[in-house]
């Protein structure tokens with residue numbers, strides 16, 4: 001059964017979101033429905049700079065895995081993509097989605113805090129899409145990102161920031177923060 005992100009967020013998600021954010025149309029056309037419909041990125045981290053074939057990439061907050069699939073296609077058979085997510089259900093879903101897409105250069109791990117379960121200086125690129133804003137420990141997360149990046153490596157992330165104070169009634173509501 002496809003689990004859709006549709007209607008759960010205040011921005012376009014799923015296929016409409018991927019199209020609006022300028023993701024590759026061929027990839028969108030060829031993606032499994034379940035994978036595409038769960039996409040809930042807020043931007044397109046791949047538009048910032050080209051990721052080279054053979055690169056080692058980490059996706060922080062991989063969700064159901066659409067950005068993993070994009071990265072997997074870019075790095076090819078000689079590269080590797082690692083995805084981490086705070087939610088076990090998303091790790092399971094991404095793992096299943098990668099298997100359905102017959103992707104073999106991606107590994108996915110569950111994390112329970114802002115610690116990245118990889119050694120120092122092993123990634124060429126860290127990507128993230130709509131995740132860092134959710135972290136209450138942003139400085140710790142940025143320190144971890146810097147630790148795992150190779151010298152000269154880069155962070156390509158898309159995210160949302162608030163320009164105004166949020167309404168008092170929304171502050172204790174985690175669902176409102178996530179939407």
Ligand SMILES: C[S@@+](CC[C@H](N)C(=O)[O-])C[C@H]1O[C@@H](n2cnc3c(N)ncnc32)[C@H](O)[C@@H]1O
Pocket residue numbers: 038039040041042060061062063064065066067068084085086087090111113114128129130131134135
């Ligand atoms: C906006 S979605 C990510 C979209 C995803 N890149 C895609 O392709 O659909 C946010 C994800 O980040 C995860 N998350 C939130 N905080 C996190 C953290 N500190 N570390 C890892 N994952 C986190 C959530 O569980 C959720 O699956």
